[in-house]
Amino acid sequence: MERKLLMSMKNIVKQYPGTLALNDISMDIYAGEVLGLIGENGAGKSTLMKIMIGAETATSGELRMHGKNYAPKNPIEANALGVGMVFQEQSLILNLSVAQNIFIGREKRFIRHGFVDRKAMNEAAAKVLAEMEIPQIKASTRVNRLDFASRQMVEIAKVFDAVNGEAKEGSVILLDEPTSVLNAEEIRQLFKHVRRLCAAGNAVIFVSHKLDEVMEIADRICVFKDGCLVREMENRAEEVNEAVLYEAMVGRTASNEYYQLGRQRMPEETVVLELKNLSKRGFFADVSLQLHRGEIIGICGVIGSGKEELCAVISGDEDPTSGEIVIGGKVCKLPSPHSALRQGILSVPRERRAGGIISDFSAYENIYMSNYDKVKKNGVISPKLAREQAEEYRKELDIKLPNVDQKVGNLSGGNAQKVVFARVLASDAEVLLLDHPTRGVDVGAKAEIYSIIRDIANQGKSLIVLGDTLEESIGLSNRVVVMKDGEVTRIFDAPPEKKPEQVDIVKYMM
Amino acid sequence: MDKQVHTSRVGEEFAQEMKKQSQKERFMSLAPLIILLVLIVIFSVTAQGFFSINNFYNLLNQAAIPLVMSLGLTFVILMGSTDLSAEGLGGFIGSVVALMVLNSKNDMNLGAFAIPLVVLISIGVSMLSGLLHIKGKLPSFMVSYGVSSIMSGFAVLSYRGVPARIRDPLFTVMAQGNFLGIPYLTWIAIVTFVIAYILQNRTRFGSYVMAIGDNEAIAKNIGINIEWTKFKVFVWLGLCIGIVGVMGAVRVGQGDVGIGSDLVFPAITSVVVGGTSLSGGKGGVVHTLIGAFIVTVINNALVLLGVSPYIQQAVQGLIILGAVALSVPHGKNLIVK
Structure with a gap:
């Protein structure tokens, strides 16, 4: 016809x-x-x-x-x-x-x-x-x-x-x-x-x-x-x-080298964050999860699966309707992101310009924003200490900056994201929520960010990652949590030698 | 794999939450009317002379000017903007109309013709502030504040210190006469209300204002000429301010810049108390009618109860705070500036 x-x-x-x-x-x-x-x-x-x-x-x-x-x-x-x-x-x-x-x-x-x-x-x-x-x-x-x-x-x-x-x-x-x-x-x-x-x-x-x-x-x-x-x-x-x-x-899975699987460690026994039947009516229900010291957990799901709201609750941005958040063995309330940070949870939002950096501030100012205590002297912020701190991170994370007084608004995606990571490291938070940590970042900078993420985990901090792609979530994580229609449908172990296949994960997503 | 893709527990809960919310909104839209009725019952019992034919006419009379002013502002606020120009512009129109009719200061004496003339002037000024807001992309709040100041200055300049007393018999008739027992000024308010009602419910303009207030991005996508619609809102506002200026001059019998004072704040109170959201897209002229009566009834009853005028003002402040608190959306992540 x-x-x-x-x-x-x-x-x-x-x-x-x-x-x-x-x-x-x-x-x-x-x-x-x-x-x-x-x-x-x-x-x-x-x-x-x-x-x-x-x-x-x-x-x-x-x-x-x-x-x-x-x-x-x-x-x-x-x-x-x-x-x-x-x-x-x-x-x-x-x-x-x-x-x-x-x-x-x-x-x-x-x-x-x-x-x-x-x-x-x-x-x-x-x-x-x-x-x-x-x-x-x-x-x-x-x-x-x-x-x-x-x-x-x-x-x-x-x-x-x-x-x-x-x-x-x-x-x-x-x-x-x-x-x-x-x-x-x-x-x-x-x-x-x-x-x-x-x-x-x-x-x-x-x-x-x-x-x-x-x-x-x-x-x-x-x-x-x-x-x-x-x-x-x-x-x-x-x-x-x-x-x-x-x-x-x-399609095909990318090479393992990219995600530095050789540096993926077994997490420790200590549970730093535990979710017990956490629910937010209309968004997600009965999520139970244990995050261990040094562990990276990737959360996968399509838009509307509830993963975004789950992270918003863990970062103190939204309130759950029932369930418990246990931090270091203590049941905690997280009424605001500020309070979450004081209890050791810091989230890195997806939109850098909207929520991750303050464009009009210099790099060193951006870096101390989540933890003033480190750069305080006699009760006030010491620009000297702040610059020194920023200088250290600039070297450690290889941030391409002419100097730490540079305004962050003009930096490339990858470098701006590194400034965000410097702030995260300076914050001393034990649990980090990374929402699309490599969005809008070019390939080379991506590899560096993966390396930073491995460093952070190996220093004994714990991370929850919403990957930009499925591949990224699998590649980085020790465990992959799959959500669908607001419920956890499956949790996959993802040791370096036996990463789950994307196909298997997608099955539980859709 | 489970096959019940369409009905997940969380999906059901979401639907329930939405239902709850729309029920709540439904109740909230009825709340102003309930409040008005409750106030009437309370004051009928507590304030002597409140529930009487005489006081009923009193209320109608007192509500006239605030109602016209609020109807003018309703469309502005429905659109999500604010306008404060009435204080200066209304005062200016009142001052100028007095100088154009038979008065104590000059012999211009245009008679009834002066009224449409000053209303046109008011529309013109409002169009100008509209242009500054729409084309100049300046916040409506600041533009109108500036315009208000300028017009206040012009108002006093126009009569050089001593306000003109109106001697035109037409104005005396308008101030004192009535039809079917209802004062002429109240009739003007009623007619303005009917026109506003038709504008909102029977014209494209009405739908477009609502659409812009609800979500300007959607309105743009739908193909609505946003700038033109906004401009028309300012024309309507100018018309209402012009009418209010004339009504004010009729009431005080002279052309004084003071006609404009205390116009804006009670009008915004009426609009908001009636349930029109300051962020736009919710409410309308019927809500404003109810809101204007809530404000008038309270003021009237406070006078009857012998409450000091300063306390009355404080009460008005409390009302607007309460109404705003009830009408704005609440949420943890709402960023309010």
Whole structure:
């Protein structure tokens, strides 16, 4: 059967400072198909979607829609050209009605004598909702009165109508993790609607971490890894199963040298931090874990698995709803990051500029920020002591700085991160939480940071790492904790001679 | 592998939490009305003369000017901005309108025509501060404070020290006359409310203001012309301040810069007490109506109870602190500056 080409992408490249987010992606999208996109977080799916919807522009490459050059400057232009996207974060205005939300920005056809004809608008919205088979949602209801799943359905209805209602030819609809807040029945309905749309000559791109859903709905599956399209396959039951997809998503494992496995030590017996049935309602539940002196634990999970919130609780940034945090044998409360630091836990946030360094401060000032006591003399900060301390760390960590008075804002990612590590070391904290310690850092600096992490562990400190990649989490850690839907699904031992396979870990993540 | 992907325990809990929160929000949006009713019951019992026809008209009369002012500010605050220009601008408009009608200082005497003229001037000034905020990217709070100061100065300059007494009979009629027993000034407030209600609920403008206040990034993505919408909000504010300036002149019978004083703070109180969030996107004109009456009822009752005016002012401060404390989101990681 001759398939009608809707959209084609040729050699799409997206370069961000420091990272190649998309590397030469070519892909065709045909009328009537559901295309499933899968890959780890950071594999490039979201970037590609953003380019398709006009929220980002490609560094190079060409997009064509209906045979014509396609370069939308923003989502509105994309909608008009027949491409719509349901974003992962909902974009409804809570204090407006369902109808107002569905037609926001497109009210023109309901304007009578300068005023919005609410009756006509509500009727039109009711029609859209009926088409979506969610007539139980009333068009005049304010969105903040709806539950989360209904909001998601309204969001989907809105995008479907915006794109399909206006485009004359087949349109392309992007769904980014659309099912995360839906229950089984709602998902079934959504799928039914997706199929109906496709039968009418549109195409749907379905991005999800839930492989069973992708396998159920997709006609074709594209697998992304590290910005590349690594596999493209027809979704036939005899060829595609979860194992095949896992394999494609993780690819080959990198060399062990990179993570300095030779320097990985057995942790000591002493438990420095213990979590007992720690829960935060709605985010994670019953996490129990022991962190030993000198141990590195990697936590893996997709976005929404609860790992971020777990770390926020351990660093004192959020409060747990139940369970205990035991530090050095004592049950502790961590009402704030400051209090966590006083009890020996320090977290290194993911966004350096936002939370790790103070750009306008010099390197030496940044380094003493988590522990003033070391640089105090007669009760006040001694710039001399502070500079000396910074000078030591500059040598020890090989931070490339002309002098320690240099402002940190101008440093490269790797060097800025080393300043953060200097602060961490100066803090004397016993437990360190590293959230994506190598994000935005180039390859060479990465190796140095891994080396610093090994040094820290071998000095007898304990670390919890949220790796930038799965490989990193496995490579660095003594143990890998896998979380899914807020619960720990498996804990793997990861001794240097027998690291767990990525494939096995992914199985417990998705 | 377990197959129950769709219903995890944590997912269920999350849904429950969301439900709880939306129930709480629902209750919070009704809270101002409940508070108003409770206050009325309490004062009816404790304050002699509170629950009477006479006092009812009194309340309507007292609420008129604050209500128009709050309706003007409602859209600004819904959008997440603040505006303090009314103090100077309202005083200026009141001063100037007195000089333009039959008065004790000059013989300009434009009659009724003076009113639309000064309202237009007010809109013009407000448009200017709007431009400074929107195009100049200056914080609305500081722009409006500056504009307020400038206009206060101009107000006093306009009458050079001694305010003009109004002798125009039209103003006397407006001050004293009534229709269906309700004073004309109150009618002006009622009409302004109806217009504001329609603006909020029956026009694109209303939806867009709400969208900008809720989340400006989304509003931008939806394709809303944000600058134009904001500009229109300042036009509406200027209109309301113009009307308030004239109403003030009618009430005091002379053109005095003092007409503008004590306009802004009670108006912001009314808007916030009514449940419109200072961060925008929540509330609206009906909330403001309720808020304006809460503030008026309290002031009225405190007078009836014979409380000292200084204590009344302190009470107003407490009300706004309480209302803000109740209406802003609470959370450990909220960064408030």
